[in-house]
Amino acid sequence: MKNLKWFVLAAVCILFAVSWFAKASGGDGVDNSVLDAFLVTLAAFLTLAIMSFLYQDNPYYKFAEHLFVGVSAAYWMCLGFWSTVVGNLFPRISEGLSNFFLVPYQPGPLNFFFAIPIILGILLLMRLSPKGGWLSRWPLAFIVGTTAGLNFVRYLRSDFVKQISSTFVPLVVDWQGFGHFFSNISLTAGGPLVMMLTNLVIFIGVFCGIVYFFFSKEHTGVFGKASRVGIWILMITFGASFGYTVMGRISLLVGRLTFLFTDWLGIIG
Amino acid sequence: MKRQIPLALVFVFGLFMIFQYFVPHEKSEWVYEFLLDWILVIGIFALALGIWSLYKVSVDKIRARKENWAYSYVTLFGLFVMILFGFTAPNGESWGLYAVFVTTAILTILMIIQTMVAKSQKGLYLGLAGLFLAASVVIAIFDGAWSFHFYTAEGLQNYWFRAFFDHILIPILSTMFSLLAFFIASAAYRAFRARNLLASLLLISALIVMLRFNPYLQPIMGDYMAKTSNWLMNVPNLAAQRAIVIGIGLGIVATALKVILGIERGYMGKG
Numbered sequence A: 001m002k003n004l005k006w007f008v009l010a011a012v013c014i015l016f017a018v019s020w021f022a023k024a025s026g027g028d029g030v031d032n033s034v035l036d037a038f039l040v041t042l043a044a045f046l047t048l049a050i051m052s053f054l055y056q057d058n059p060y061y062k063f064a065e066h067l068f069v070g071v072s073a074a075y076w077m078c079l080g081f082w083s084t085v086v087g088n089l090f091p092r093i094s095e096g097l098s099n100f101f102l103v104p105y106q107p108g109p110l111n112f113f114f115a116i117p118i119i120l121g122i123l124l125l126m127r128l129s130p131k132g133g134w135l136s137r138w139p140l141a142f143i144v145g146t147t148a149g150l151n152f153v154r155y156l157r158s159d160f161v162k163q164i165s166s167t168f169v170p171l172v173v174d175w176q177g178f179g180h181f182f183s184n185i186s187l188t189a190g191g192p193l194v195m196m197l198t199n200l201v202i203f204i205g206v207f208c209g210i211v212y213f214f215f216s217k218e219h220t221g222v223f224g225k226a227s228r229v230g231i232w233i234l235m236i237t238f239g240a241s242f243g244y245t246v247m248g249r250i251s252l253l254v255g256r257l258t259f260l261f262t263d264w265l266g267i268i269g
Numbered sequence B: 001m002k003r004q005i006p007l008a009l010v011f012v013f014g015l016f017m018i019f020q021y022f023v024p025h026e027k028s029e030w031v032y033e034f035l036l037d038w039i040l041v042i043g044i045f046a047l048a049l050g051i052w053s054l055y056k057v058s059v060d061k062i063r064a065r066k067e068n069w070a071y072s073y074v075t076l077f078g079l080f081v082m083i084l085f086g087f088t089a090p091n092g093e094s095w096g097l098y099a100v101f102v103t104t105a106i107l108t109i110l111m112i113i114q115t116m117v118a119k120s121q122k123g124l125y126l127g128l129a130g131l132f133l134a135a136s137v138v139i140a141i142f143d144g145a146w147s148f149h150f151y152t153a154e155g156l157q158n159y160w161f162r163a164f165f166d167h168i169l170i171p172i173l174s175t176m177f178s179l180l181a182f183f184i185a186s187a188a189y190r191a192f193r194a195r196n197l198l199a200s201l202l203l204i205s206a207l208i209v210m211l212r213f214n215p216y217l218q219p220i221m222g223d224y225m226a227k228t229s230n231w232l233m234n235v236p237n238l239a240a241q242r243a244i245v246i247g248i249g250l251g252i253v254a255t256a257l258k259v260i261l262g263i264e265r266g267y268m269g270k271g
Helices: A002-024 A034-054 A059-093 A095-098 A111-128 A131-167 A191-212 A220-263 B003-024 B026-063 B070-087 B098-117 B122-142 B157-191 B197-212 B216-223 B223-232 B235-260
Strands: none
Touching: A002 A034, A002 B098, A034 A059, A034 B157, A034 B223, A059 A111, A059 A220, A059 B026, A059 B070, A059 B157, A095 B235, A111 A131, A111 B026, A131 A191, A131 B235, A191 A220, A220 B157, A220 B197, A220 B223, B003 B026, B003 B235, B026 B070, B026 B157, B026 B216, B070 B098, B070 B157, B070 B216, B098 B122, B098 B197, B197 B223, B223 B235
16 A cells, blocks of 8 residues: 555656656647646646545545645735735835835824834734733734724614615606506516516525524514515525535536646646 | 633624715725725735645644545645746846756755655755755856746736636646546435426426537527526526525624624634
């Protein structure tokens, strides 16, 4: 069993080298530089390493997984440093640092206030100190308080007031005779009858959906019936969301297979 | 002191953020923008804390020879190489001794890690780390073909930084998500049985939405499937999503209020 592992490792290394050489020498009809050939081979290797998890957890999957953790952490750190610290902070606190990092200096009378987040940031690092760890609560409290206040208003407006106001739509349309009322009947057309039914489904759906999530009262009688309609609507939604998610994942899979068969193997032109 | 000041900070800043919405004055909006910038700056320190934590966890794992400890070297390698590429870059077309610099810098980091995790020969590893560090510093001083700062409006310019993003991060991320297609399909096979009305509703709506994207059905079904699918997404789906969103919104508002009033103190931890 141990020999098999080494055999597989050797086979993977040989395949990697062959692929790199074939890509670099233009074996697939495309002129690649040695670096490009290495990168395409590496991407293909990592794609297959992740896909190998479908069989079972294995060292190649673990390798790709751990590499991803390290690289992505560093990626976000570098991006944060260059965009926030260099792009946002240095231009406001120091002309020398702005010139060093080639960003335009933005002098302002109240820029010295930017010393406060730096101090709070340093206090956050005190978490590493066994005795001064409690000081890291101050910057955390600032972030939590500001975000809580921000979310309070933001979600009250977007997730509550606006959703309620969008649900209260006219359920009976302006009557202009039978001919007009029954015109444009299809799922996409906006005829009066279709509009009315659409608004009705939305209103009843939202109302019954909320009733279903109200657990402070027993779901019996009229309340129970409304809750029943709510679960029907929710089931349709879960099904639709499921279908949509599946198709999204399938499209990602098609993207990876296209990469393997087109960019790496060059089988599909 | 340890608990009162954080509670006061949360209360003051939370209340200010609510208050400023109702007072749309130029000055309150300026303070609002200012505070948002502060959060970003503090967030960078939090990111640095996260990187340190990742480093420490990996080194501890190697030192204690825990299960799968060898893979922690891969994590540390990816971390430090990406940081190296994120902070340095060749100037123009000439690479000079950049490759040698990167190699010596990586070897320095590797030797430092080895010094931290090794149980014997620490002096040897430390000496090698010093040697490689000296080499990389000498190259950094005398080789003018590359530099430490390269920030431009277009973003990070190092070829290898972008290459690592395009050929390591993106393939792994998209393949991981695409794998879910197999697991979802397997779950669907087991769960999608039209046993009752609710299960049938779930099955039918999922099938309609999935078949809508099937290119082979397009000539047979015309655009009926697309219309039905769009209706499902835009009408009943919208209604239920709205009911869920209202519930979530109320939950967030209630939690925010509890945090501001000091009822919810989980963020402070113990002690």
